[in-house]
Amino acid sequence: MQRLRVKFARGEKLKFISHLDIMRLWLRAFNRAELPLAYSEGFNPHPRLSLAVPLPIGVTSEAELMDIYCARWVSPHSFTSAVDRQLPPGVSILQVFAVAPNLPSLQSLVGFAEYKVDLEADPNDLES
Numbered sequence: 001m002q003r004l005r006v007k008f009a010r011g012e013k014l015k016f017i018s019h020l021d022i023m024r025l026w027l028r029a030f031n032r033a034e035l036p037l038a039y040s041e042g043f044n045p046h047p048r049l050s051l052a053v054p055l056p057i058g059v060t061s062e063a064e065l066m067d068i069y070c071a072r073w074v075s076p077h078s079f080t081s082a083v084d085r086q087l088p089p090g091v092s093i094l095q096v097f098a099v100a101p102n103l104p105s106l107q108s109l110v111g112f113a114e115y116k117v118d119l120e121a122d123p124n125d126l127e128s
Contacts, residue, residue, distance in 0.1 A: 001038050002070045003101045004079060006093060010061045013090030019054040025091070026066070033082040038069035052106035053113055063094065067106050 010022070017025070027047060030037055039045040048069035055061055076096040084093055103109075 001101055002073050003099050003103070004068045004070060004074070004076065005097055005099045005106075006066045006068060007095040008061075008064055008066065008091060008093050010055070010064060011090040011092075012060055014088070015058055015060045018057055019051070023049065023051070025088070029083050029086040030068070032086040035068075035074065035079070035082065036071040038071045050106055052110050059115075065106055065110075067099070069101070 010017075014022075014025075026049065030047070030049075037047040037049070039047055050067050052065040052067075055064070076098060080093050080096050087093070
């Protein structure tokens with residue numbers, strides 16, 4: 001089993017897409033790219049996929065992190081080229097690299113998040 005860490009960006013076109021819809025977007029892209037995803041065990045197996053910090057609706061990102069478990073080895077380069085062709089405009093893969101399967105989860109590794117807010121208002125209005 002292989003664990004890939006994917007760094008991706010979400011642009012203006014997808015800022016109103018919910019977290020669950022983003023997960024569906026990725027799963028559909030992986031299925032169309034015919035990736036060998038690893039599935040959870042049990043009565044209702046799901047692909048092993050997790051996002052580090054789900055974004056609220058209306059927010060874009062320059063660097064989101066996601067972990068994907070593959071049933072067999074996939075090179076990061078072939079992963080990027082296969083999946084990139086399946087993604088809609090507004091989502092882009094920035095980096096893919098293999099990490100050890102026994103590392104802690106992404107959620108537990110995130111120490112902070114940095115947000116940038118752009119306001120379209122007069123600075124004098126902000127003071128009042």
